[in-house]
Amino acid sequence: MSDRKYEREYADLGATTRSAMDIAQTSMDIVRQFVPDETLADRIRQKSVHSMGDIEFQHLISFTGCDRQGDDDDAPVRAGARAVLAEAPIVTDITMSKAGITSRGHGCRKRTAIGNGSELAEETGMTRTAASVLELDKRGVYDGAIATIGNAPTAAFALADCIENGTRPEVVVATPVGFVKAEESRERIRDVSEAYDVPAITNVGRRGGSGLAAALTNELIHVASDVRTGELELEEVDE
Amino acid sequence: MSDRKYEREYADLGATTRSAMDIAQTSMDIVRQFVPDETLADRIRQKSVHSMGDIEFQHLISFTGCDRQGDDDDAPVRAGARAVLAEAPIVTDITMSKAGITSRGHGCRKRTAIGNGSELAEETGMTRTAASVLELDKRGVYDGAIATIGNAPTAAFALADCIENGTRPEVVVATPVGFVKAEESRERIRDVSEAYDVPAITNVGRRGGSGLAAALTNELIHVASDVRTGELELEEVDE
Incomplete structure (x- = not known):
């Protein structure tokens, strides 16, 4: 090489x-x-295994929603790569997820939700991340964005509500970790992903986290780079 | 409560x-x-389970080295809490590890190694994180520090070399993840931890990562807070 x-x-x-x-x-x-090396979805599975240091993690990744080419497992990867090529903003829940996303090889603006909506959080008692997602959504930030949620189940629930109310991210990467609502929050993302045709990459089970979310987002950037350099043509992948 | x-x-x-x-x-x-809730080490085990979303992860945490009270599993937790109370700097390998460490409840300066030693990395071809550790060590940064390595096996190897050469962090938290040298790098940390009486918290196996390293460092901060508020007395723990 x-x-x-x-x-x-x-x-x-x-x-x-x-x-x-x-x-x-x-x-x-x-x-x-x-891990198989055949499809775009396999690249995401590979990256999940690399990021988690666990061979079996490949079987815990879920691909939902569709793009213009179909609703196969590659759809969210194609959608994500197209969004990177279109320089869509990458919006993460917390700083740790953002810190893990490369700044090289793309022109997307990276930003975090956390830090916004603190008044809403104080007024309602909801989590700061959930309030921050609702606040950014009110400003239209999630429409057309790459939405990466690595840590906070409540942020994933809030984003799912936004999608139900009409917001359309280009792609969602959601991998909150933990014992309380993490799994349920990703189920909810998968439900709205299927219902409203929003491509999403999530995992099943309790594991996950910001490192995983960042790694999978990085792979979308990587796929986009391969398209940019002509090594890969998105339109050909499933034809 | x-x-x-x-x-x-x-x-x-x-x-x-x-x-x-x-x-x-x-x-x-x-x-x-x-997870048991008896000892200070148990608090670290609990936090690892919480951070990884995996009940069995408690069995993968290792405690090595000793403090003035002994070489039991609690030793690195006591040493870490004392270092937090003494406002030792917290030095992480990369930004993602640092981003996960709370800024509240302590007066420690947080800084990353990465970003330093870029000339050394260019000259030698070693990884940027390894070079950054060696560069900071040359400036005496790791002596008396809380050294947190969440991502880079080569940073852990470099830190182990520094310890072998006389550097004495107050405590090391090392949880690099992955298939190449991650496990070996933590073994190396455990070896120098035992050989030179440097308290260390590591995990065995291939898993780990920045989120885990940050979570365990946060628990050291948490234990320190409990000491500060009088809920816990470090000296009494093993008497």
Whole structure:
């Protein structure tokens, strides 16, 4: 692999030096021994395994909703890559999710929801992240955005409410972790994803987290880079 | 539980509103059904389970090194809490780990290694995080610090080298995730932890990550808060 290609391939893993790129390549080589490498959805499955350090995590990833080409598992990946190419804003729930998303290889503005809507949170007692999602939605931020929720179930519930009320993110990546409402919040995202044709990548079960959400968002950026460089054509993928 | 106590208990989970505190309490109540609640080490085990959304993760946490009271599992937690009370700097490998560490309830300066040592990385081809650790160590930053490594195995290896060469962090929290050298890097930390009496909290296996590292560091802050408010006396714990 040429240095140029090398650098492109691993930029979303944070690798820029030769040593880091060697580690990133060895790591993804190991992952590909255990995860199929056929479809765009497989790339997301691979990245989930890499991010979680767990081979079986590939079976916990769910793809819902459809894009103009269909409702197959690749649909949210295509939609996400198109959104990156269109330089849609990437809106995360909290700072940790945002910090894990690469700033290289794309022109999308990264921003967090948290920090907005504090008055609403104080008035209602709802969580700060839920209030921040509702506040940004009121300003139209989630329409056409890449919505990444890595931490807060209540943010995912709030985003699902927004979608039910007409908001249309280009793609949702939702992987809140934990024992209280995390799984239910992702179920709710899947429900509105199917009901309103909003492509979404989520996981099932209790695990997840900001690192996973950032890694999957990075893979959307990575797919977009491959489209930009001509290595991949989104329209051809399912034809 | 009073509002005051409530707020203190869940501040490190990011909870400030009533709704968020309810979720945090329910969540920790669930965790405590499955994880013992006897020792300081148990608090770290509980937090690992909460952070990873996985009941079994409690069995993957390792406590090494000793403090002035002994080399029991609580030693790194006591050392970490004392370091927080002494307002030692918290030095993380990358931004994502730092972003997950609460800014409330302590006076420690938070900083990241990454961003330093870029010349060294360019010259040698080593990873940026490894170079950043070596560079900060040269400036004496890790002596007496709370060293948190959530992402980069090479940063953990570099820190272990520094410890071997005489650097003495107050405590190390190391949970790099992945398939290449992550597990080995934590083994190396445990080796120098035992050999040079540097208290360390690590996990075994391939899993881990920045979210886990941040959560465990937050629990050290939480224990320190309980000492500050008189709910807990570190010196009495093992007597």
